[in-house]
């Protein structure tokens with residue numbers, strides 16, 4: 001029997017959940033299809049539990065800084081409170097009952113299973129056909145990429161979905177991939193006593209960040225005892241009692257666990273996008289500035305390729321929901337897309353990096369100021385590593401990008417995100433009063449540098 005609704009949502013990630021609830025709340029008949037957990041990757045295997053890990057690891061990191069500032073401490077890390085907090089507070093035992101109830105209370109209907117577009121306006125879940133009168137919305141998210149390294153597939157490697165539920169910190173860990181996922185986990189486990197080695201194939205860690213940011217973070221991680229190999233290819237992986245990773249150089253590294261953190265992938269073929277004329281071999285679904293992907297089809301979240309962040313997914317959900325309701329006045333504008341990598345120091349970015357700006361033939365001016373020599377950085381002392389880098393469009397006299405590497409760098413970024421978003425003229429920023437002695441006051445030094 002075919003069932004009809006106004007809107008069928010495939011995938012209840014942060015954006016899908018938000019959009020489905022918004023539309024059901026205003027009286028549309030909404031069917032949401034979810035194959036795993038309502039809420040998606042973020043609350044169960046990504047942002048939320050990993051930031052609980054980071055919070056705990058940062059407490060250990062700060063405690064270890066006490067001898068340089070305030071006397072003596074003895075730090076004996078214990079993973080149990082972290083594992084318990086993730087199980088009980090973050091994920092309620094990887095159970096989505098609360099999220100399901102929240103959605104059903106809006107009047108929406110949840111269907112468990114894998115959804116596939118089988119014709120325009122038609123979604124099939126385990127043989128049951130649903131017709132969407134107004135919209136199909138795709139929010140399928142991504143899965144971890146597992147590189148085709150000889151032997152790897154036959155080993156009990158971890159991805160983020162295994163590392164988050166870990167009940168103890170491993171004795172040793174090889175991390176494949178030096179991007180945000182790899183580095184956040186690397187530092188967390190290292191601070192809990194795990195001997196961590198990061199293997200990154202690009203010439204530097206955080207290869208898409210500003211090189212100055214990579215440099216500071218790499219030095220900070222190495223200073224904590226994390227081994228980082230860059231420009232490094234793994235040829236073969238074996239597992240008996242331990243993991244063994246053979247590098248191109250012939251060296252063999254061993255560890256109790258191996259975490260694959262080499263990026264994310266989509267499977268558009270499985271989603272059946274060809275049925276609505278979309279390229280099923282593509283890596284992302286192209287959308288216009290109202291998230292329209294095809295006639296009667298909207299896509300939101302990681303799958304659109306506009307930044308794999310929860311805030312992207314939720315931003316796009318708001319715009320798509322308004323468009324579906326015919327009330328869309330807002331169009332997507334990604335110029336001031338922020339992101340924060342929660343290492344210590346945090347790496348916070350908004351807008352364009354210098355190299356991205358140059359690729360666009362913008363007349364670029366940049367300025368970089370070191371944080372340790374700012375008043376607050378000097379007072380902070382141990383743990384004060386960082387920089388602020390500004391990227392300006394010299395012709396227009398506005399900032400188009402910024403990177404903050406600092407303790408609480410994500411919070412410092414707020415001011416610069418406003419500047420990029422609202423295109424505040426640089427000369428107007430120069431007239432601001434920056435509170436003394438804050439980390440964000442270093443923005444003033446960077447602006448001075450930009451003027452010089």
Ligand SMILES: Cc1cc2nc3c(=O)[nH]c(=O)nc-3n(C[C@H](O)[C@H](O)[C@H](O)COP(=O)(O)OP(=O)(O)OC[C@H]3O[C@@H](n4cnc5c(N)ncnc54)[C@H](O)[C@@H]3O)c2cc1C
Pocket residue numbers: 010011012013014015016033034035036037038039040041042045046047048050051113114115116139140141142160181270271300301302303307308309310311313
């Ligand atoms: C370890 C880690 C840490 C991260 N930390 C942060 C962070 O601190 N801040 C941040 O902003 N971002 C972070 N991210 C990224 C963030 O998790 C994602 O950007 C976010 O989850 C948004 O994804 P999404 O909305 O595209 O969908 P997802 O959250 O991936 O959810 C998609 C849902 O769709 C379901 N689904 C897929 N296909 C189908 C189908 N055919 N039928 C039915 N259901 C389907 C899936 O089961 C899933 O539940 C992190 C990612 C990782 C891996």
Ligand SMILES: NC(=O)c1ccc[n+]([C@@H]2O[C@H](COP(=O)([O-])OP(=O)(O)OC[C@H]3O[C@@H](n4cnc5c(N)ncnc54)[C@H](O)[C@@H]3O)[C@@H](O)[C@H]2O)c1
Pocket residue numbers: 147176177178179180181182184199200201202206207232233234261262263264307308309339340341342
């Ligand atoms: N705090 C945050 O906002 C946050 C945190 C984690 C993840 N995320 C999001 O999740 C997405 C995925 O993150 P990620 O770190 O998995 O992916 P990524 O693509 O950002 O980084 C993966 C890294 O692995 C390297 N790599 C790939 N294959 C390799 C191999 N065979 N050997 C060694 N290195 C290899 C790549 O060169 C790259 O540097 C990111 O795009 C990010 O937006 C966000």
